Amino acid sequence: MANVTFSSPLLHQNVTVYSVAGDTHTILAVADANKIPIPHDCKDGECGSCLIEVESLTGKTMGSLLTEKEKIQLKSLGKLTAEDIRRAEIQDLTPKYRLACQYVVRDDDILVKFSGEPGGAN
Numbered sequence: 001m002a003n004v005t006f007s008s009p010l011l012h013q014n015v016t017v018y019s020v021a022g023d024t025h026t027i028l029a030v031a032d033a034n035k036i037p038i039p040h041d042c043k044d045g046e047c048g049s050c051l052i053e054v055e056s057l058t059g060k061t062m063g064s065l066l067t068e069k070e071k072i073q074l075k076s077l078g079k080l081t082a083e084d085i086r087r088a089e090i091q092d093l094t095p096k097y098r099l100a101c102q103y104v105v106r107d108d109d110i111l112v113k114f115s116g117e118p119g120g121a122n
Helices: 027-033 068-076 082-091
Strands: 002-007 015-019 051-056 097-099 110-113
Touching (some): 002 027, 068 097
Antiparallel strands (some): 002 015, 051 110
């Protein structure tokens, strides 16, 4: 069970929604279900338009595994390094930047920031 707080210049105020951890819904699916306007084009990790910044609010910092598509897109956007990948794969620590269509909610309250511009996090 996790609370997901969305923060963006597109929102009048931060919006917090409840998400069941492990239900395999991505941040983008949670946002869509709650009418949170995260920009997106493909919903498949191919375009990078749903770039978000994720911050743990509980200190757990566990994240869902990076998909290969996500690694490629985040690297091409300059938002992911080899060290970020190593920490994610070995220590289960999520990188700061993710794609909303690939990030699956886990048992961690998180703050999700997005700019409202395709491919731009806050």
